[in-house]
Amino acid sequence: MCQQKLLLIPGPSPVVDRILEALARPTVSHISPEMEKELAGAVENMKKIVFTTGGQPFIVAGAGTLAMEIALLNITADSDRVLVVSQGFFGNRMAEICEAFELKFQLLQSQWGKVVTPDELRAELKRHHYDIVVCTHVDTATGACAPVKEYARVLHDMSPETLFVVDGVCATGGIEERMDDWGIDVILTAAQKCLGAPPGLAIDVFSPRAMEKRRKLHRIKAYYADIMRWLPVMENPNKYFSTPCVNEIRAFYEATRIVLEEGLEKRFERHERFASVIRHGLNSLGFITYTDETCLAATLSVIRYPEEVDDQTFRQKLYENGVVVAGGLGPTAGKVFRLGHMGNLTRDQIIFAFDAIEKTLLSIGYAFTLGDGVETVRSLLVR
Numbered sequence: 001m002c003q004q005k006l007l008l009i010p011g012p013s014p015v016v017d018r019i020l021e022a023l024a025r026p027t028v029s030h031i032s033p034e035m036e037k038e039l040a041g042a043v044e045n046m047k048k049i050v051f052t053t054g055g056q057p058f059i060v061a062g063a064g065t066l067a068m069e070i071a072l073l074n075i076t077a078d079s080d081r082v083l084v085v086s087q088g089f090f091g092n093r094m095a096e097i098c099e100a101f102e103l104k105f106q107l108l109q110s111q112w113g114k115v116v117t118p119d120e121l122r123a124e125l126k127r128h129h130y131d132i133v134v135c136t137h138v139d140t141a142t143g144a145c146a147p148v149k150e151y152a153r154v155l156h157d158m159s160p161e162t163l164f165v166v167d168g169v170c171a172t173g174g175i176e177e178r179m180d181d182w183g184i185d186v187i188l189t190a191a192q193k194c195l196g197a198p199p200g201l202a203i204d205v206f207s208p209r210a211m212e213k214r215r216k217l218h219r220i221k222a223y224y225a226d227i228m229r230w231l232p233v234m235e236n237p238n239k240y241f242s243t244p245c246v247n248e249i250r251a252f253y254e255a256t257r258i259v260l261e262e263g264l265e266k267r268f269e270r271h272e273r274f275a276s277v278i279r280h281g282l283n284s285l286g287f288i289t290y291t292d293e294t295c296l297a298a299t300l301s302v303i304r305y306p307e308e309v310d311d312q313t314f315r316q317k318l319y320e321n322g323v324v325v326a327g328g329l330g331p332t333a334g335k336v337f338r339l340g341h342m343g344n345l346t347r348d349q350i351i352f353a354f355d356a357i358e359k360t361l362l363s364i365g366y367a368f369t370l371g372d373g374v375e376t377v378r379s380l381l382v383r
């Protein structure tokens with residue numbers, strides 16, 4: 001029986017037994033009392049997780065990329081101008097989606113490892129008017145966390161009628177996102193990262209203003225991704241449009257309950273604390289962070305390899321020692337590894353990971369003091 005690997009890639013994150021048990025519950029009818037309770041429950045829980053009372057969640061079979069398309073296609077008119085604020089791979093994907101649907105857009109991007117500053121956004125809004133501004137809360141390729149609250153403030157000051165879309169795929173449920181208070185119009189996310197459920201769900205939460213914009217658009221370039229077709233189902237799960245992925249929704253409902261049981265403030269604080277502990281641990285082994293200190297994300301770390309450590313060898317050996325991390329994307333491939341620390345990660349899993357990292361470094365002949373990493377994280381991780 002092969003040893004279960006500890007998944008420390010930037011999503012999917014480790015799925016706890018309680019959620020796997022929910023996933024394994026019987027497949028019931030999608031218009032059954034169980035589905036009515038669990039889909040409606042997940043919808044209500046998502047509102048709490050993004051701090052909205054009037055927002056409308058949509059939970060649809062698909063991945064984060066579908067959530068990106070749903071967000072853009074349901075609020076963008078052909079005449080609209082979209083500003084894509086990008087700090088890396090997934091910000092650029094947002095621009096690719098605009099291109100694919102021939103939406104008018106402008107890309108405002110930072111260097112990889114950094115973020116677009118609120119002042120740079122302000123300057124761009126002085127140059128042009130935009131109907132929609134889209135940003136990525138955490139770009140999973142660079143580990144950079146955008147100042148979403150400050151972006152919202154700049155928008156509010158400079159262009160209050162502009163709709164604000166936040167890609168929270170690598171943040172929602174792990175980092176604070178206050179939809180109503182900050183004035184965010186669409187938060188898009190996915191099940192498999194900070195929410196800790198298995199992959200397979202695209203989640204979008206639309207503010208009343210964004211819903212109003214959709215109603216004004218009449219037609220859009222989508223069928224399955226058209227929220228007006230899903231709205232009746234979200235309002236009353238006894239309705240049918242397309243068969244929801246029943247078991248995945250059962251697991252997701254359980255995942256959202258776990259998030260709320262932990263408490264959002266406590267969960268955000270734990271993500272921050274675990275991130276700092278893990279980075280201290282890696283620094284004690286001579287590894288430095290790729291991402292600029294000013295915009296480190298609480299949900300993943302992107303780490304530079306010391307000269308003498310080869311990417312493939314390190315990740316393969318670490319895999320053999322029971323831990324899976326991800327390689328770099330784009331220009332960082334081979335130069336960094338990406339370690340996800342999101343969702344329902346535990347203290348013991350972090351210690352296990354450092355034990356495996358040290359075993360790996362020993363096996364490849366890397367010079368370090370054995371135990372430094374494990375001791376650093378153990379001492380910083382109080383029960």
Ligand SMILES: Cc1ncc(COP(=O)(O)O)c(C=O)c1O
Nearest residue numbers: 063064065090138140169170190
């Ligand atoms: C910030 C961000 N946006 C979008 C996506 C796309 O999500 P998916 O891989 O589920 O399609 C990802 C995936 O890693 C992501 O990190």
